[in-house]
Amino acid sequence: MNQHRILIVEDSPTMRQLLRFALRRLPGVEVVEASDGMDGLRKVTSDAFDLALVDINMPVMDGLKLISLIRGEERLAEMPIAVITTEGAQEDRERAIALGANEYLTKPIQAQQVLSVAKSLLKIG
Amino acid sequence: MSDENETSERAAEFVTMFRKGIEFTRELLEENQRLRTRVSAIESRQNDAAQSPTEWEKLREELLERIRGLEVDRNDAIERLQEVERENQQFVTRYLEVEEENNNLANLYISSYQLHSTLDVSETLKTILEIVINLIGAERFAVYVADEKTGQLHAVAAEGGKLSEFPAATVGEGSIGACLATDEVAYPVPLDQAGGGEPIVCIPLCVQERKVGAIAIYSLLQQKQGFSPLDHELFSLLAGHAATAIFAAQLHGQSERKLSTIQGFIDLLSQ
Structure with missing residues (x-):
């Protein structure tokens, strides 16, 4: 069975637990957590991930900055990124997509949405 | 020596294939003959029926009865299919309900x-x-x-x-x-x-x-x-x-x- 590694970059422990809980239903998935953008950058550059779920509003380094830094790394240019945020405005969505996010989900999220997006980005049937 | 063996093996393979071909041709001919007999019997019955109105009516009734039987079978099959589809839909609905309930419970548990x-x-x-x-x-x-x-x-x-x-x-x-x-x-x-x-x-x-x-x-x-x-x-x-x-x-x-x-x-x- 293929092992997929997913990085959750989210400052809220409640949301991290909720996302981890939802992703548990995907077979062969390992979840790693980061509590802010800087922590996420450290983890994503020192390890290999198949998908990153990134919040926008975070302390230390926000999600948009993190996405632009990830896309600046040649090795990570193709890694799928899904944004999960409270920011529902169209311009926020467009900004995130322009920076390199593949999907944009707004909170409150349903576990099914997360699963569906993760399956699609990980190309799990 | 090895060339001779190889030639002999290939000859044996060819003979086996040839025999299989004969067998297959024989089966085809038999099947052809069987179908010809069947067509001939049906044609003969139709010809007889065409000459005798009573026989024609009997054949017609038989065919109509057969059509009615097939229609009943078809309706039964459609009904069964619809029933299975209904059951399937109920399962899908129930699955979605359970899934939603599961997600809700997860949210409540985590909170x-x-x-x-x-x-x-x-x-x-x-x-x-x-x-x-x-x-x-x-x-x-x-x-x-x-x-x-x-x-x-x-x-x-x-x-x-x-x-x-x-x-x-x-x-x-x-x-x-x-x-x-x-x-x-x-x-x-x-x-x-x-x-x-x-x-x-x-x-x-x-x-x-x-x-x-x-x-x-x-x-x-x-x-x-x-x-x-x-x-x-x-x-x-x-x-x-x-x-x-x-x-x-x-x-x-x-x-x-x-x-x-x-x-x-x-x-x-x-x-």
Whole structure:
């Protein structure tokens, strides 16, 4: 069975637990957590991930900055990124997509949405 | 020598293939013959029937009977198929219901788990803010804590505005105070009137008879169109668990302070 590694970059422990809980239903998935953008950058550059779920509003380094830094790394240019945020405005969505996010989900999220997006980005049937 | 063996093996293979070909041709011829006999019998019956109206009528009746039988079979099959499709649809609906229920329970479990994972008042308040923002989807709201002696409610944590923007309330007065007095979740103004001075939802925080505080939600995130059944479950959960968590954290803080004072006093006496 293929092992997929997913990085959750989210400052809220409640949301991290909720996302981890939802992703548990995907077979062969390992979840790693980061509590802010800087922590996420450290983890994503020192390890290999198949998908990153990134919040926008975070302390230390926000999600948009993190996405632009990830896309600046040649090795990570193709890694799928899904944004999960409270920011529902169209311009926020467009900004995130322009920076390199593949999907944009707004909170409150349903576990099914997360699963569906993760399956699609990980190309799990 | 090896060339001879190879030639002999290939010759044997060829003979086997040739025999299989003969067998296959024979089977085809037999099948052809069988079909010819059948066609001939049908043609003969049709010719006979064409010459005799009675025979024709009999053949016609037989065929009609057969068609009726096939139609009955077809209708039975369609009915069975529809039944299976209905069952399938019921299973899909039930699966989606169970899935939704499972997700709702996960949200409630995680909220409850996080609320009771700390004995620090500020951490507890932070968890309440996280739940209300991320799970309910509120944009502007405040958590009020009640002063037991005065009955005053003060905003101690807020999102979407400064604490000073959320005026103090009194237990029993106004929409926030009234909801705390009755210990029931209240919806003072409808969603389409959100954004004014009155909250759209008031969640009382009570532990038995003790009035701990309240959560007042003034507006929702723009992508949130209304309240779902899960939101109402979360309101009930917050009403009970957030109150208990704040109360426990307050008691823990007080006991820590008292312990520190007593320890200082003991240290002073023992010097």
